Amino acid sequence: MSRTIAITGATGFAGRHAVAELLAQGHRLKALVRRPDRAGLSSAVELVQGDLHDDAALDRLVKDADAVVHLAGAITALELHGYFRVNAHGTLALAEAAVRAGTRRFVHVSSLSAREPQLSPYGASKRAGEDTIMRLSDKLNAVVIRPPAVYGPGDKGTLPLIKELTRPIAAIPGPRDARFSLIHGGDLARIIAAAVNGTEQGIHEVSDGQPGGYGWPDLIRVAEAMRQKPIRAVYLPRMVPMAVALGAEALSRLSGKPGMVNRGKVAELYHRDWVSRAGALSLSDPVTFEAGYPETVAWYREAGWLPAGPRADRTAQNSRT
Template sequence: MPGIVALTGATGFVGAAAARHLAASGWRIRALVRRMPQDALMPGHELEIVLGDLDDRATLERFVKGADAIVHSAGLVRALTPIEFFQVNEGGTAHILEAAAKAAPRARFVHISSLAAREPQLSPYAASKQAAEVKLAALAGERDWVALRPPAIYGPGDHELLPLFKAAKLGLIAYPAEPDARASAIHVADLAAAIAALLQQTDWRERIVEIDDEQEGGHDWAEIIQALGQCFAKQPFALRLPRPLMAAIAAGVGMVSSLTGQPRVLSPSKIAELYHPDWVCHGPRLSGLAPWRPRFGLREGFADTLAWYRSRALL
């Protein structure tokens, strides 16, 4: 029977979806949060809140004590400096593992990594995600553990793709990519279901697992734009942005971020990621290790995301 799962990042996009799915699967959720959520995270489900962050060693030990499983979904996707990525993504992972070694030595550990960890040379973010996986392997001890590497994640609760949907509605999508670029994707509900499916397994043969919507070969931008167009019953005009132009835009965004102290996802260090031609999942797949299959293809997933945007009057 499911027991207690200690969940970091429960107020984030992925963590909130994981919390709802795990609770529906019978797990008791203990969430580490920096401040009390303004809204109920899981109406109708019991939730234990632990106030603290990934730098608070004493709180982390209390957070994981007695847990049967730990799901670490907290992480930084935007930062003003490279060192911030490493402090949170690598350092935070190390801190929770050190706490778990003392207070929950047998708890299973699911780390939500990123497909970017496969290409650490591209950006500080990618390098920090790989560094977190290295810490996991070094500090996990005898416990069962796995690092899930999702590609682009989308779905209800995501605000990063909202500009793309707005552009599709207007009928013009400008996209940054190499001409033959392909990428995998996954709906957040499918990722949350995968986490629950993993925790039901007793045989974790693979340590690093890539996960996507299982579209063989991923998607190219023509497919992505077509799926977006189907949401609005029209085919948008597509404009591929050359890398020098996108680099100039990112430089301007970076200057604004420095002046305001507010980091943005688009930054000069992100350009190499955006123009990397292969973001297709290739490694061991979760479907070969656990009783899990994705529910959402790109068209159905985009329609579900659009419905959420409209329900929140965002589009």
């Protein structure tokens, strides 16, 4: 059934996947964007100029919408307030607009980091956003989706990790025994679309369904199969990335521009359990890392984000296509 869906975060990596999936299913989309001239979205998407702190824009966004998909969020900030301003207060403003409009479904895409809010300002702010939605859950018919690390073609967030896996010596910023879940961007979009049409409420952790998640050796084996050469993993002591984070934070304060490297992110990387707990939202045919990694590397190389690989690497990729 075709619905009118209001969406935030449509211009981000996960958002673009969600937009493509929802349009493919015949839904009408209204997207909140700061710069319509730079949105780069399909002409089929109605653009609403504004942000999460503009109540008038939020009211325009959710007007006549059957459902809201909330993907927007701050992944970097100079201080705690910066995270909470977007991930908590912005989420509350959108939720209140949806309540005023009588929206019948609210899909809030959070983060698995919200499960451990003590680790980072980002995780704490995402948990606060979830708490807001849960308080209004009955009025919103809301469901909260907690994805783990999201990867795939076009994603800059996981590019540094993928880049390490293409090298003969991979520097791993995390403990050797860590376990974690992953999800391909296209799969997250399918889960979001299913949630729009579903009736589930509460908080649901999602993943590609890999039992027990992955360990670093699992990712190394997949990368080695593509390279057809061994890869040596070097597990960095926590003090190494922590020192880098301290320097990066100092530079961010001087420039006034937040960066991706900070102490909170390091704390998340060195947490040993990021395995999603199976819930009601899952896919019968998910993209595993074994299939998603070669696709992602090939896209990065074609886009010039990674250098061309060795011949054995390219041959392995071609054998999968």
